[in-house]
Amino acid sequence: MDSRLRFLLHKSLALQQTKQVHAQLLINRHNHLEPILLHQTLHFTKDFSRDVVSYIKRILKGFQSSKVSTFSWGCLVRFSSQHRKFKEALGLYIEMNNSGVPPSSHAVTSALRACGKVESLIDGNSVHAQVVKSGLCGCVYVQTGLVGLYSRLGYIQMAKKAFDEIGEKKNTVSWNSLLHGYLESGELEEARRVFDKIPEKDVVSWNLIISSYAKRGDMSNARALFLAMPLKSSASWNILIGGYVNCDEMELARTYFDAMPQKNSVSWITMISGYTKSGDVVSAEELFRQMSKKDKLVYDAMVACYAQNGKPEDALKLFSQMLESNSGVQPDEITLSSVVSASSQLGDTSFGTWVESYITQHGIQIDDLLSTSLIDLYMKGGEFDKAFKLFNDLHKKDTVSYSAMIMGCGINGLATEANRFFQEMIEKKILPNQVTFTGLLSAYSHSGHVQDGYKCFDSMKVHNVEPSADHYGVMVDMLGRAGRLEEAYELIKSMPMQPNAGVWGALLLASGLHNNVEFGEIACRHCVELESDHSGYLSHLANIYTSVGRWDDARSVRAKMEEKRLRKTLGCSWVEGSNH
């Protein structure tokens, strides 16, 4: 093998290049990739793609020697695991077993890590059993992997047992895995004792304990340890920043982010997703623009930011940029779930069909999260058959997927079906949340079942869900549609929190429906106080005046609208003018 080829292999970062190099190898009458080069190729392949995996698998099929197969399958499983594709890694491990290839230590440790990450004790136990059978349990890495598995799953006694079995060979990674176990099971004092006993604490030992405090929201302890640690890695900074993000302390998060010497992609994503949760799209955008080398996850974070903050057009725009940029970023089920959510907000069902064909064309695995967003899309668009099929095929139905079904029924006025899903989730002990009740209430509202609506509203406390202003809004909408405006107004006055524009808007809408000037005026006054854009509300009020023949009042409201519109336009042009 000449040195230039070797160099190319080392540098091959994408599948296309891998294929080209492989083609050259074939020309040079190497009929397969040498396993060691396969290992190196995968090591340098930055992006995980199912294309690479299926390509490598094809090569593997050609291997005859069992030693070579064991080694190469190990590389592949590890490749998947290292790219955080844990389900795929497990799938590959099982496939490897089914082909009769004995596992290597690489394959086993990666599989154990994957089991821990997807929190599957069943798979973990069978890998453990295999470890014992194949005689790999003398290997420190494998034993440490077992400690890590049981630690992550919260079986601290099992973890301790596996740890003790390592004996003298234990290293810092083994200690850290045990520390992780005590932290994960909440035994902080024991964790502290383990931490103090670690003979050579490394940066991960510190990071684990800091991360534990940060997850609990104990930022003063997290920060104290962060400042005390001798050497900080990027992960240390990211943990601290992430901790502040979780506590909604975006200013503090930003302070440490700005102070961080070498920000990596994780740092940027942590900040962007923090701004996403706090609804600060402008700051998220600003960071996104500043990033020089954007990877797929950063795009994902920004698309999600738009989708979650009511900017579906921007989400789709960025998604198409992502496709066009030719930077090798391939959207996957994570990207698509945000994209589907965005199209659902736009009410564009046709997009679902596009996504489904994209999924089949690119061999993307449709997981429960992507299914859930498709369910939401199809339910809203009235394509119940498709939604039901996806819902039935879910691996695990949860609060979110049930809520998507109930909400879809609600929007389409299918009160009976909404209630059926609700009863079903209660039977399965899946806890309803605020969204579930919004869906249920709107089902009763749209179908005019006032009595059931009241019952449902009252039952929220039983299910430990505090009614929000939005729930009151749906109730007002329901009573208003039924013509019970007085009752709706009384409900608003009884609200424990400040009524928002949605609540008053519902009353205004109902007043319009029943040509009621009295409540229309009250509702409109509050809406105007709460929202900056008045034109919609005022025009509603004007229509109410018109419908009862109060032309003069209608005219004066319209005049007020016109005046505001003009003042706004003039204001804007003056501001713009001052920029020049």
Place this chain on the structure above:
DNA sequence: GCCTCGTTCC
């Protein structure tokens, strides 16, 4: 071995 991304509502 530690840190980052996604689904339901407005």
